[in-house]
Amino acid sequence: MFEPQAAFEPTALIVVRAGAVDRFAALKSAFAPEGIEVVWDRRLGERRRSPSDSAEAADRRRRDRRGPIPASWSLLDFLVVSAPAPVS
DSSP: OOOOOOOOOOSEEEEEOTTOHHHHHHHHHHHGGGTEEEEEOOOOSOOOOOGGGSTTGGGSOSSOOOOOOOHHHHHHSEEEEEOOOOOO
């Protein structure tokens, strides 16, 4: 008799830069058995508008609050994100 498998939560997420096909395949084959999900970066471009595009531009913060781009993204075409802690 077939027993349904319990759904597992990935322990981490690896986001691969769009177009890095060989890197995606290598990471997927290496880490999928470990419970780490490997996905493509689906962003197509910058989503933020320039401050001059909106009427409330003067009220917005002037500096970008995002941190520096991780070295693994710039050099290796992927980023590792830790899975959130389970909520109990």
